[in-house]
Amino acid sequence: MGMQNHLFIQAAKAEHTPRTPVWLMRQAGRILPEYRKVREIAKDFKTLVKTPELATEVTIQPVNILGVDAAIIFSDILVIPEAMGLNYEMEENKGPVFPKKISSAKDLNGLHVAAAEELQYVLDAITLTKKELNGKVPLIGFAGAPWTIFSYMIEGKGSKTFSAAKKMLYTQPEFSHQLLEMITQSTIHYLKGQIQAGADVIQIFDSWAGILSPAQYSEFSLKYISKICDAISQTPKIVFAKGAFFARAELNAIKCDVVGLDWNMGINESRALLPDKVLQGNLDPCALYGSLHDVKRETIKMLEGFGPYKHIANLGHGLYPDTEVDKVKCFIDTIKEYSVSKSFASK
Numbered sequence: 580m581g582m583q584n585h586l587f588i589q590a591a592k593a594e595h596t597p598r599t600p601v602w603l604m605r606q607a608g609r610i611l612p613e614y615r616k617v618r619e620i621a622k623d624f625k626t627l628v629k630t631p632e633l634a635t636e637v638t639i640q641p642v643n644i645l646g647v648d649a650a651i652i653f654s655d656i657l658v659i660p661e662a663m664g665l666n667y668e669m670e671e672n673k674g675p676v677f678p679k680k681i682s683s684a685k686d687l688n689g690l691h692v693a694a695a696e697e698l699q700y701v702l703d704a705i706t707l708t709k710k711e712l713n714g715k716v717p718l719i720g721f722a723g724a725p726w727t728i729f730s731y732m733i734e735g736k737g738s739k740t741f742s743a744a745k746k747m748l749y750t751q752p753e754f755s756h757q758l759l760e761m762i763t764q765s766t767i768h769y770l771k772g773q774i775q776a777g778a779d780v781i782q783i784f785d786s787w788a789g790i791l792s793p794a795q796y797s798e799f800s801l802k803y804i805s806k807i808c809d810a811i812s813q814t815p816k817i818v819f820a821k822g823a824f825f826a827r828a829e830l831n832a833i834k835c836d837v838v839g840l841d842w843n844m845g846i847n848e849s850r851a852l853l854p855d856k857v858l859q860g861n862l863d864p865c866a867l868y869g870s871l872h873d874v875k876r877e878t879i880k881m882l883e884g885f886g887p888y889k890h891i892a893n894l895g896h897g898l899y900p901d902t903e904v905d906k907v908k909c910f911i912d913t914i915k916e917y918s919v920s921k922s923f924a925s926k
């Protein structure tokens with residue numbers, strides 16, 4: 580089955596493309612009224628994630644409605660702790676909560692390294708999505724970075740400071756490494772399973788990278804992301820480490836193809852620190868609150884900053900839920916039109 584739109588995969592492999600490809604983090608399930616309809620049918624988030632037909636439907640919605648150049652499988656990063664033995668609940672309008680959390684080494688007794696088959700519902704959703712996409716655009720598989728997953732397992736929910744998780748790094752470093760290693764091995768199994776099921780590219784989300792010091796980041800996060808990248812060679816890999824501006828030189832040295840930038844990371848500076856990587860990003864999601872005129876101007880500014888080569892257009896973090904659909908379309912259309920009008924192919 581041939582792929583009709585390879586722009587995203589080509590760009591992820593640092594090949595020249597006729598225009599810059601675009602997709603958005605959190606493009607499924609945040610802003611589309613069509614999503615909310617499916618969500619109502621499913622009743623709750625976890626049922627939606629665990630029903631391949633419904634997960635497939637919401638994965639494909641942004642491809643058809645917004646015209647993005649890649650789909651990302653509808654799931655959550657927190658399926659990994661659940662597969663390891665730590666169940667999560669998704670509270671309406673609040674986010675994830677773990678009824679039990681990990682507080683000490685003895686809690687590791689209830690956990691195991693997950694096998695890919697324990698997340699068969701995600702793998703089935705990937706297989707079905709690939710079939711339904713029928714080669715229209717590539718499909719991105721994903722997982723949380725071990726540090727970000729660790730943070731939720733220790734805190735039991737989201738946090739502004741993640742101070743309980745950080746306390747663990749300071750007070751129980753050995754135990755922290757033990758748990759991070761279990762998450763890493765589970766994630767390797769899971770991502771390999773996703774690739775076998777049909778994922779064309781994988782992205783690792785380190786959403787809470789920016790709350791660690793540079794030294795802690797190397798020791799407790801990057802080391803494990805690097806292990807995952809070393810273990811996976813079948814597809815291009817994207818690493819998005821939100822807030823880890825201080826780790827860009829080190830990110831250049833790990834075995835990934837693409838590095839996601841947030842809006843605090845300057846483009847020229849990032850090019851200099853990441854000469855071997857394709858860059859993804861990095862418009863501030865809040866820029867989409869502006870008028871259509873403003874969105875267009877900010878998007879063009881971003882495109883001019885990156886230039887035509889080694890760039891995948893995206894936001895600097897996930898879309899916010901109250902973003903208007905026409906602003907998102909304007910962002911996407913501006914990228915598609917701009918690239919063509921500038922004859923990127925001749926560069």
Ligand code: 1CP
Pocket residue numbers: 603604605606607608609618624651652653654655656657669671672673674675721736737738784786896897
């Ligand atoms: O009921 C609902 O619809 C709940 C909202 C929701 C959705 C749609 C959550 C709860 N997760 C998701 C899906 C999701 N999560 C995807 C699907 C594909 C896509 O649209 O991109 C992806 C890639 C994620 C990844 C995810 N989940 C991250 C990493 C990306 C990021 O934004 O930093 C994180 C940190 C989570 C945890 C999570 N899940 C949901 C919420 C509200 C949160 C954040 C909680 C917090 O602030 O700590």
